[in-house]
Amino acid sequence: MTELVLLDSEAVQALGSPRHPKHRKVVDQTQLVTIRKARQREISIAVPVTIRVEAGWDRTAAAWAFANKLRIADVPLDTTQANCAAGVRTRTGVSVADAHIGAAVHAAAESAEVAVLTSDPSDIRAVAEGRRVKVIAI
Numbered sequence: 001m002t003e004l005v006l007l008d009s010e011a012v013q014a015l016g017s018p019r020h021p022k023h024r025k026v027v028d029q030t031q032l033v034t035i036r037k038a039r040q041r042e043i044s045i046a047v048p049v050t051i052r053v054e055a056g057w058d059r060t061a062a063a064w065a066f067a068n069k070l071r072i073a074d075v076p077l078d079t080t081q082a083n084c085a086a087g088v089r090t091r092t093g094v095s096v097a098d099a100h101i102g103a104a105v106h107a108a109a110e111s112a113e114v115a116v117l118t119s120d121p122s123d124i125r126a127v128a129e130g131r132r133v134k135v136i137a138i
Contacts, residue, residue, distance in 0.1 A: 002042040002112040005033055006104055007072065009097055010119035011138055012047055012055035015067040022119070022138045029117055029136060030070050046073040048100035050085075075104045092126045102127025109133070 007015075007026075014022040015030070033045045047057070052074065057064055075081070081103045088106070089099035101116060101124065108114050109131035116124045121135045 002044070004104075004108045004112045004114050005029070005043065005045040006075070006101055006114065006116045007045070007047045007051065008101060008116060008118040008120065008124070009051050009055045011117040012051055012057050012067070014138065015070070016055065016057060016064055018066075025138050026117060029138075030072075044073060045070070046075050046104070048075040048081075048097065048104050049077050050097040050100040054095075054097045075100070081107065088127050088129065091129070092123075094123050094127055098123045098127055102129065105131055105133050 010022065011026050014020040014026040017023060030045060033043055057067065059068055077085070077100060081100065084103035084106050085096070085099040088094070088102035089096060092102070094102070105114050105116070105128050113134070114132070115134040115136055117136045117138055118124045119138055121137050124133065124135050
């Protein structure tokens with residue numbers, strides 16, 4: 001089975017600044033993904049685009065050069081994801097960005113093990129809506 005690691009807004013912010021108090025912890029987690037990939041595990045790391053916007057991650061800005069090197073994929077907000085996220089937000093009352101994480105969890109949970117690096121484990125459990133997700137608190 002494949003594995004997907006998603007980042008929340010604070011995890012992305014931590015990647016963007018070595019001065020962020022959680023920078024080292026998030027970098028360590030992303031390096032674990034790289035090690036697993038080297039061992040031929042099907043694992044990827046991604047960030048919903050709404051999280052990237054909320055965190056201010058502009059892939060063209062020099063300040064984000066380090067994060068760009070980590071090969072973190074974008075989870076787009078297409079029609080299907082937007083509809084799912086809207087439903088998650090209506091049912092749970094979370095932010096738009098967290099609802100997009102929920103939509104990504106919903107989409108991946110059938111075919112992949114999903115983990116989320118987050119500063120707010122309770123919101124991630126809420127948006128998972130009973131789907132299996134490993135919550136990694138940062």
